Amino acid sequence: MTCREVIPIHPITPMPHAGNPRLVRAILKNAPVCASFKLPAKACRHGLEGLSIMGVDQIKASLNLGAVLQNLAELCRLDPESQKLIRDWDVCVQFTVFAGPKAWVEFRGGECRTGLGTTALSDVHLVFVTPGHLNAMFAGSAIPPIPVKGFKRLGFLKNEFPRITARLEHYLKPGPGMLDDPAFLAANTTLTLHTAANALRELVKTxxxxxxxxxxTPTGRLQLAVGSDGPAAWVSFSPNGMEVGRGRLEHPDATMTFRDIPVAQGVLSGKEDGLAAIGRGEVVIWGMLPLIxxxxxxMDRVERYLA
Amino acid sequence: MTPYEYPKSTELLARASKVIPGGIYGHFGPPPYVPVSAYPFWSDRAQGAHFWDVDGNRFIDYMCAYGPMILGYANPVVDAAYKAQMEQADSNSLCSPRMIELAELMVDMIPIADWAFFAKNGADMTNLAVMTARAATNRKKIIAIKGGYHGTTPWMQGPGHHGLTDDDLNHIIRIPFNDIVALERAISQYPNDVAGFISSPYHHPIFTDNELPAPGYWQQVQALLKKNGIVFIIDDVRAGFRVNLGGTCEQYGFKPDLIAFCKAIGNGYPISALVGTEALRNDVSKVFHTGSYWFSAGPMAAAIATLTELRRIDGPKILRETGEKLAKGMIDVAASHGYTIKVSGEPSMMYVRITDDPTLMLQQAWCGECTRRGAFFTSHHNWFVSTAHTDEDIQETLRICDEAFKAVKKTA
Structure with a gap:
């Protein structure tokens, strides 16, 4: 019942020779960014028994794009400083992992939207040669992605975009004492809740x-919520796949309601014993418990990849 | 009546959560009790079909300690046998003759049994059964039923559960209950590699209607397993002695090779048993399987008394009649309020579901209201009745059901 940690997004440093076809070919040929190619096909590190390093990288990449990056939209909704940052931005960035996950983030009219897959509206298109390449960037590697579109916006990527990702990291990886601030705690919890919901979908896919x-799991929709008017997300299990969303459903099949923000933060971060919290009535569950x-x-598996 | 409140129970749970993981672990833990506020969690007194929580609230118990309590709490015959044995010896450096007497009794009562092996919990015996099947066949795969429960040893759990590795489930094949085609397919998918097939005698999963065997199902299974040299294991841990004293398989007219028993065998005293056919005697004797308390004589004496008493009073008949009275009464009460109750499984351990709400929320609310009025109902698991439940208990329970429906309607 934990989503103990989420990966910090580090600033993207555009490659100085981005777009150079020779360089792109060289990168694709040598795949130097993915040291994991050199490791044994089956690795038993980090408790990821039975998965190849390639498989683990693919899962991490899906989580980074499908769960962490998606949080930029929520961040811009709840953080005034982020709203100020993006107020005049007018750009859409496509992230593509070669033979892997894809996602985009768009800043227009003072709002941020995110999505999975590809968009035809991108102004900048960043390609990662392997899932490991993307993950390395999310982990702070200096090895840059390959811009294949939007060379004129490299300045934005270098100077402005990192500021919004820094805000996300600020909230998702709080320093000592920061969670004592109720407003910060609320933002951290909201983002963690949405990361957890999105991560659930990505893990099921990958x-x-x-x-x-x-x-x-039986077909049904689970509501995750904090109190009666706090942040909320939902996940839907069905034979056709999993969907997730933000907000409250009118008729969920199961509900898991955290009494308040501190309880939600404690349980979602893994600091508190979720089962004991149910016993104490701090987390209230109803309905089709198999969904929960x-x-x-x-969700408990997320930490294997994002720790 | 005024619904119960649980201040002391709540206080104890908070205290427990500081020193016990989850406050209470396992199937007694709070999560399935929805809403938690409707349930007590601590009791220190039980008698007959009733228990009292630490707040002094009295409950007619329809969980019966999740099955063990078949003759009622503190049954005088069983308790006397246990106490008498305890005065002689319990844990000892040598086995007690009670072990032979209990094995003889079980071999006498259970038609397929040529021997008996004792332990403490159901999982001890389902594990032994699977090891015996593998030892007897030199094969790896075990076919089990989707949603079937055989304990918490890693191979018995579902994917992703904490503490498991993927390897733990590598040799477990899950198929639907009552699906002979799926069984045929699984066997043909792993030719000469299936060691055993394990199933409860009827399907009693949680959160879902229970399912009795279709006519001819078990006979087809038995023939198919025999033809392919696969050991046929019945997990009668939950249903054993509640449906038929010869094992639930006798009720449905089939003969497995191994049957695992626990729960009702000792009326609450900790003991489990695996019985089997002559053909597997040598194989099971070669499997090294033991435990610190598996030779305790007290529970064996209690089991002898329990089984003897069940035979004397025809326990399964009483349980069936009691269950049927309760089921019919509840269905009628629900109908009088415009609701539909579906009862599935065997009457002595029925699964009850209000069909008007597929999310189970209505069911949870109603079970909670019943519990707060003194009928201890869970909403996720089959219930149990005992031979100690009286007609007065049933009538009182039906009155509670009626009040609970009124309460649920009021808050709906």
């Missing part, structure tokens, strides 16, 4: 065990 858990059981089992 991780074999999460897929098996989802396959054994499966969702929390899958």
């Amino acid at each position: 991780e074999p065990t999460a897929g098996k858990i989802a396959a054994g 059981d499966s969702a929390t089992l899958i």
